[in-house]
Amino acid sequence: MDTSNLGVGSRVEHPLLGKGVIVEAGSEFYNIWFKSSNSQKSISKDFELKVLSATEGGGSGEVASLADVELALSNLLDRRADITEMVELGSKWEDGHLIIKPGNDEMQDKMIPIETFFHKIVMVRDRLRVLEQNINSHKVLTDEDKVHMQQYITRAYGSLTTFNVLFKNSHEQFKGSSGKE
Numbered sequence: 001m002d003t004s005n006l007g008v009g010s011r012v013e014h015p016l017l018g019k020g021v022i023v024e025a026g027s028e029f030y031n032i033w034f035k036s037s038n039s040q041k042s043i044s045k046d047f048e049l050k051v052l053s054a055t056e057g058g059g060s061g062e063v064a065s066l067a068d069v070e071l072a073l074s075n076l077l078d079r080r081a082d083i084t085e086m087v088e089l090g091s092k093w094e095d096g097h098l099i100i101k102p103g104n105d106e107m108q109d110k111m112i113p114i115e116t117f118f119h120k121i122v123m124v125r126d127r128l129r130v131l132e133q134n135i136n137s138h139k140v141l142t143d144e145d146k147v148h149m150q151q152y153i154t155r156a157y158g159s160l161t162t163f164n165v166l167f168k169n170s171h172e173q174f175k176g177s178s179g180k181e
Contacts, residue, residue: 004045007055087122088168121163
C-alpha cells in the first residue's frame with residue numbers, strides 16, 4: 001500500500017520501533033507516536049511502513065480521532081502520574097514538629113517535621129487521584145464496577161479529612177461524601 005498519503009490516526013508498524021499512530025502528517029514526514037518507546041518520532045513518507053489501519057490524508061488541519069486523543073491523554077497521564085502539584089502547608093505549621101508519644105513512658109517519643117508529614121499526606125492524596133483517574137478511564141470495568149470502586153476512594157478521602165487543618169488553601173483539602181445526593 002502507498003504510505004505517502006496516510007492521515008492522522010493511521011496505525012502503522014515500523015520494523016524497529018514497533019506499532020505507532022500517526023499524530024501529524026507533514027509534507028515530507030509523519031510524526032508517529034510509538035508505544036514501545038513511549039515517544040514521538042519523525043519518519044519520512046518514503047519509508048516503507050506496514051499499515052495496520054489507514055485514515056486517508058487530507059492535507060493540513062487534520063484532526064485526530066477520539067481514540068487517538070484518548071491514547072495521547074492516557075500516555076500523558078501515565079508520564080505525569082508521579083508529578084505532584086505544589087500544595088502549601090498552612091503558615092502556622094511551618095517549622096513545626098509532629099510528636100508521636102507512645103503509651104509506655106519507658107519508650108521514646110518520635111518527632112517528625114510537619115513539612116515531611118504533610119508531604120506524605122499530599123502524596124497519598126495525589127496517588128488516590130491517579131487511582132481514581134485510572135478507574136474512570138478503564139476500558140474493561142463496567143460503570144457499576146467503577147461506581148463501586150469509586151465509593152472506596154471517596155471514603156478514603158473522608159478518612160483523611162482530619163489532616164485538612166494542615167492545608168493553607170481550603171480548595172486543596174480532602175473532601176469525602178457529605179451524605180447529600
